Amino acid sequence: MNLPVFLLDLLCLPLLGWALYTALAARLRGLRRDYLWCLVVVLALRIFNDISNVLYSSGISAWLENYEDYVGLLLPVAWGLLLLSLVQHRARRQLERSEERLSSLLDALQEGVATLDTDGVFRFANPAASRILGVLHGSLPGQPLTSFRQPLPQHDHCPLTFNGSALPALHYELSLRRPDGSERSILLSTSLMPRKPGLRLCFLRDMTEQRQAEQSLRQAEAKLGQTQRMEAIGTLASGIAHDFNNILFAISGNSQIALDSEGLNIDARESLREIDTASRRAADLVSQILSFSRREQRSSRDLAVLPIVKEVLRLLRSTVPPQIRISLEHGGDELLVHAEPTDLHQLVMNLCTNAIQELARDGGELKVSLACAEPPAALLAEGRLRPGPHCRLCVADNGGGIDPGARPHIFEPFFTTKEHGEGTGLGLFVVNGIVERLQGRLELESSPGSGCSFTIWLPLASSLTAEDGNAPDRLSQRGGRGRLLVVDDEPAVNRVLALLLGKLGYEVSTFSDSYRALSEFQTNPERYDMLLCDISMPGLRGDELVRRIHAIRPELPVVFCSGNPEVLAAGTTDELGIRSVLKKPVDKSALAEAVAGCFSDQAD
Amino acid sequence: MPQEHEVITLILGLGVMLIIIVQRRQLAQLRHALLLLSACAVSLAAWSFTVLEDLLPGLPFNLLEHTCYLASALLLAIWCRKHLAAEERPA
Numbered sequence: 001m002n003l004p005v006f007l008l009d010l011l012c013l014p015l016l017g018w019a020l021y022t023a024l025a026a027r028l029r030g031l032r033r034d035y036l037w038c039l040v041v042v043l044a045l046r047i048f049n050d051i052s053n054v055l056y057s058s059g060i061s062a063w064l065e066n067y068e069d070y071v072g073l074l075l076p077v078a079w080g081l082l083l084l085s086l087v088q089h090r091a092r093r094q095l096e097r098s099e100e101r102l103s104s105l106l107d108a109l110q111e112g113v114a115t116l117d118t119d120g121v122f123r124f125a126n127p128a129a130s131r132i133l134g135v136l137h138g139s140l141p142g143q144p145l146t147s148f149r150q151p152l153p154q155h156d157h158c159p160l161t162f163n164g165s166a167l168p169a170l171h172y173e174l175s176l177r178r179p180d181g182s183e184r185s186i187l188l189s190t191s192l193m194p195r196k197p198g199l200r201l202c203f204l205r206d207m208t209e210q211r212q213a214e215q216s217l218r219q220a221e222a223k224l225g226q227t228q229r230m231e232a233i234g235t236l237a238s239g240i241a242h243d244f245n246n247i248l249f250a251i252s253g254n255s256q257i258a259l260d261s262e263g264l265n266i267d268a269r270e271s272l273r274e275i276d277t278a279s280r281r282a283a284d285l286v287s288q289i290l291s292f293s294r295r296e297q298r299s300s301r302d303l304a305v306l307p308i309v310k311e312v313l314r315l316l317r318s319t320v321p322p323q324i325r326i327s328l329e330h331g332g333d334e335l336l337v338h339a340e341p342t343d344l345h346q347l348v349m350n351l352c353t354n355a356i357q358e359l360a361r362d363g364g365e366l367k368v369s370l371a372c373a374e375p376p377a378a379l380l381a382e383g384r385l386r387p388g389p390h391c392r393l394c395v396a397d398n399g400g401g402i403d404p405g406a407r408p409h410i411f412e413p414f415f416t417t418k419e420h421g422e423g424t425g426l427g428l429f430v431v432n433g434i435v436e437r438l439q440g441r442l443e444l445e446s447s448p449g450s451g452c453s454f455t456i457w458l459p460l461a462s463s464l465t466a467e468d469g470n471a472p473d474r475l476s477q478r479g480g481r482g483r484l485l486v487v488d489d490e491p492a493v494n495r496v497l498a499l500l501l502g503k504l505g506y507e508v509s510t511f512s513d514s515y516r517a518l519s520e521f522q523t524n525p526e527r528y529d530m531l532l533c534d535i536s537m538p539g540l541r542g543d544e545l546v547r548r549i550h551a552i553r554p555e556l557p558v559v560f561c562s563g564n565p566e567v568l569a570a571g572t573t574d575e576l577g578i579r580s581v582l583k584k585p586v587d588k589s590a591l592a593e594a595v596a597g598c599f600s601d602q603a604d
Numbered sequence: 605m606p607q608e609h610e611v612i613t614l615i616l617g618l619g620v621m622l623i624i625i626v627q628r629r630q631l632a633q634l635r636h637a638l639l640l641l642s643a644c645a646v647s648l649a650a651w652s653f654t655v656l657e658d659l660l661p662g663l664p665f666n667l668l669e670h671t672c673y674l675a676s677a678l679l680l681a682i683w684c685r686k687h688l689a690a691e692e693r694p695a
Contacts, residue, residue, distance in 0.1 A: 008670040012677040019681035026688040033691065039684065046677065053670070069609040076616035076651070079644055080623050086640075087630045 006057035012050045019043050035085035042078045045071055112204030116190065120145040123199065132186065132206045134178030148176040150183065173207060184208045226412065230433070238564065241286050242536050245563025246490040248286070249585035252279035253496030256588050260503065283585050302336045302461040303344060305391055309370055312348040320356050323363030330370040335391040336461040343434045350427040351395040351454050358399035358452070369394045375441070375457050384441050391460055396453035402446040410444075431456075480599050482529035483507040487517040487545065488561070489537040493584070497532065497561070497591075504592050514540035518548055525552050530598050535562040543568065546576045557598035561586060606658040614655050617648045636686045643679035646672045 020043040027036050048071050052064035106113055112129030114122050122129075125140035133140065133148055169191040176186045187205040255276040259269065309328065317326055337344070348368070355366045373392040375385045402410060402417075409415045411432040431454075435442045438458055446452040484506050488494050494510035501508045509528070511517035514537050521528065531549060535542035546558050554577075560568070561582040573581060580594040624631060624641060631637055650672035657665035 002666070004667055005670045008667075008674045012674050015674075015677040015681040019677075019684040022681075022684045022688055026692060029692065031688065031692055043680070043684075046673075046680075050673070050677075053673075069607070072613050073609055073616065075647070076613060076620050079647065080616075080620045083620065083623050083627065083631065083644070086634055087627045090630055090633060 002057055006054065009050050009053040009057060013047065013054065016043055016047045016050060020047065033089060035082060035089050038078060038082040038085050042075070042082050045075045045078055049075070112202075112206075114140065114202045114204065115193065115196075116145060116200045116202050118198050118200075129204050132184065132204050133176065134180055134182065134184075148178070150175045150177050185211050229412075230429075237286070238566070242563035242567070244286055245283065245584040246488075246493050248279045248283050249563070250490070250492035250496055252276050252283070252585040253493075253500060253588075255279065257496065257499045257503070279585060287583075301340075302338055303341060305335045305337055305344060305393065305458075306330055306370055308341065308344045309348050309368060309393070312345060312352060313368065316349075316352055316356065321360065321363070324356060324359045325365045326352075326368070327365065328368045328370070331372065333372050335370065335372055337391050337438065337458045338461040339434075339438050339458075343438065347431055347434050347456065348393070348395070350431050351456075354427050355395060355397035355399065355452070359397055362399075364398045364451075367394070367396045369396075372460070379441055379443070379457065382441075384439075385457055386459065389460055390440075391458040393456040393458070394453060395456075396451060398451040401448045401450055401452050402444070403448060407444070407446070480505055480596050482599055483509070483527060484595070485517060485521060485528040485531045485533075486510045487514050487531070487533035487537070487542070488512065489514070489534060493534070500588055500591055501532075501595065504595070506595065514542070514545045518545060521549055522552065528556065530595065531556055531558045532561055532595070533558070535560055535565060535568055543572055543576060546578070550576065559594050559598060561591075606655045610651070610654050610658070614651045617651045620644060621648055634687075635690050636683050639679050639683035639686070643676045643683060646676040646679065650676065 020040065023036060023039050023043065027040075048064075049068055052068040052071075056065050106126040109126060109128050112126060112132045114125040114129045117123055121142065121144045122140045125137075127137045130137040130140050135143070169189070171187070171189045173185060173187045175183050177183055185207045187203075187207050189203040189205075190200045193199045193201050252275075255272045258264070259272050259276070264272070309330075313326055313328055320326065352366060352368065358364075359366060369392075371392050371394075372389050374388070375390050375392075379385055380387055406415075406417050410417075410428050412429065415429075432442055435456055435458070440456055440458040443455040443457070444452070445455070484501055486494060486497050486501070486508055488497065488510070489512055491512050494512060498508045498510050509520070511520065514533070517533075518540065521531075531546065533542045533545060537545075540548075542560060542562070549556060549558075557579050558576065559580045559582060560573070560578055561584060562568075563584040565581045565583055568581075572578075579598045582590060582594055624644065631641060634640065650669045653665045653669035653672060656663075657669065
């Protein structure tokens with residue numbers, strides 16, 4: 001008996017037995033592996049060999065030795081099968097994991113992935129593709145892509161079946177209709193699948209939100225561009241207003257002086273009136289442009305709207321042809337809004353003037369209505385208006401209406417559909433600007449041939465103390481006696497002022513240089529009864545000149561006469577004790593009123 | 605002289621070694637592959653010693669052969685325990 005060999009073989013048995021038990025127990029616990037039976041066979045053959053060896057070594061029996069030779073041949077074969085089945089199992093597991101990973105990716109993708117056959121029928125679709133097309137996941141295979149197609153002519157060039165299409169890749173965007181009726185803008189990209197003839201891989205991306213966002217962005221850009229254009233116009237207007245009004249004042253002033261002359265023939269007088277009218281229209285134009293360059297705090301107050309509307313209509317009735325009927329509807333409520341009187345005046349005037357010009361050819365009716373009303377929900381949803389009662393001003397006519405092509409542009413500056421010379425293209429531009437400034441909303445309803453209606457919603461003022469925005473014009477030509485110091489950097493303006501004031505009975509000393517004027521005043525401070533000066537002047541500005549003169553004679557009354565009074569900082573007129581601010585081109589009567597007012601205050 | 609069935613077993617064992625060489629990348633990725641492949645290699649060594657025992661009498665090849673059987677049984681048992689336990693664990 002070979003004892004070491006016997007012991008070695010004996011030791012093998014419990015190890016192999018334990019291994020066999022482990023394998024069988026795992027199988028009984030439910031572990032299903034193909035290689036498990038190969039392992040059991042290997043272990044069983046090894047146990048058979050070891051038992052045979054133990055029995056042979058111990059000399060108990062040698063009968064198993066006869067079989068061991070043949071069983072031993074099976075052992076390498078069993079080993080080989082075990083290794084191969086392990087490799088196969090490993091490969092299968094890898095394939096399963098790969099499929100699982102691919103499936104997870106396709107499920108997690110936000111982009112639709114599908115395969116289509118040559119007839120455009122879905123063969124496979126991931127959940128995102130089903131979601132994009134609005135169908136339940138799993139129901140898409142078998143459905144043709146054409147069942148979602150919108151019958152739109154612009155999609156005729158977009159193929160939805162691929163018979164005979166050898167194009168490797170196709171990309172196009174089209175509008176598809178979901179089963180629930182909603183329309184989606186879908187970007188479709190298809191390409192031929194390698195090794196899969198007759199199938200195309202298809203990517204679907206829902207572009208609806210992106211297209212809506214792009215549309216919003218384009219609108220915002222257009223609005224920004226419009227705002228920038230307005231800003232540029234405002235800046236330009238502000239820059240030229242002063243000089244331009246000086247020129248206009250020289251024109252209108254001289255024409256007024258000439259009109260007062262005796263011995264003019266009728267034609268010359270008519271020409272002078274035309275010059276005066278034209279210069280006033282030019283001044284109105286500058287004033288309208290300037291209303292956009294005002295960036296400083298304006299002196300708004302709570303105003304009753306109805307008296308202003310009535311005043312404007314009263315003015316218009318006297319000028320419109322008889323074939324145009326004007327009517328006003330109002331509930332009699334005292335509607336107060338926080339605004340400047342000129343703004344409200346301009347709003348109503350511009351809208352009514354537009355309507356009258358439209359009705360001028362064939363006649364018709366201009367309806368103005370004023371009411372306290374709640375804005376519609378659609379307007380409130382825009383967030384521009386707050387819930388609650390608003391002042392609703394509606395100006396409607398039954399004329400030809402606005403051409404749909406012109407509608408997007410009607411609020412642009414200098415856009416006009418009128419004949420050359422009839423309109424400036426600033427009316428609606430100004431109206432829109434005023435409404436925006438008053439935090440209101442402007443609505444337009446129009447269709448060609450059935451008239452046009454502008455509805456303005458303005459927030460009501462909380463204050464109950466209203467001022468009548470239409471203080472009656474106090475036209476007077478009061479003359480007077482006194483000596484005026486007139487300072488303006490424009491000699492033509494100085495000349496006009498000297499002539500106008502001279503005709504009213506005043507003694508006038510004019511200066512184009514503000515430093516020279518100051519020097520003159522310092523020399524003879526008691527000689528002058530009043531100072532009339534421009535604001536924007538080279539060298540010493542008007543406000544600074546007033547400060548220095550008031551340092552010598554604080555009680556001297558001062559009137560500013562400027563082409564652009566808005567350049568003056570808010571509160572400066574009160575600080576300097578300015579009696580009046582006149583805007584060039586100033587009317588003769590307004591000039592007389594302002595100067596006479598100063599002298600009457602002095603007398604009081 | 606070596607017996608015929610011993611030589612055939614050795615040749616088949618070399619065939620198993622060929623499988624290991626060809627599929628080495630896949631086999632290397634198996635759990636505890638070193639234990640399994642070592643058990644297989646030690647078995648092959650045991651079959652080699654069986655043949656050498658007949659060719660070179662006088663040397664202790666018989667003892668080496670049975671030592672290899674024991675080592676192979678030990679490695680196979682450990683691999684079975686570790687591998688099957690890992691397979692039974694939920695993924």
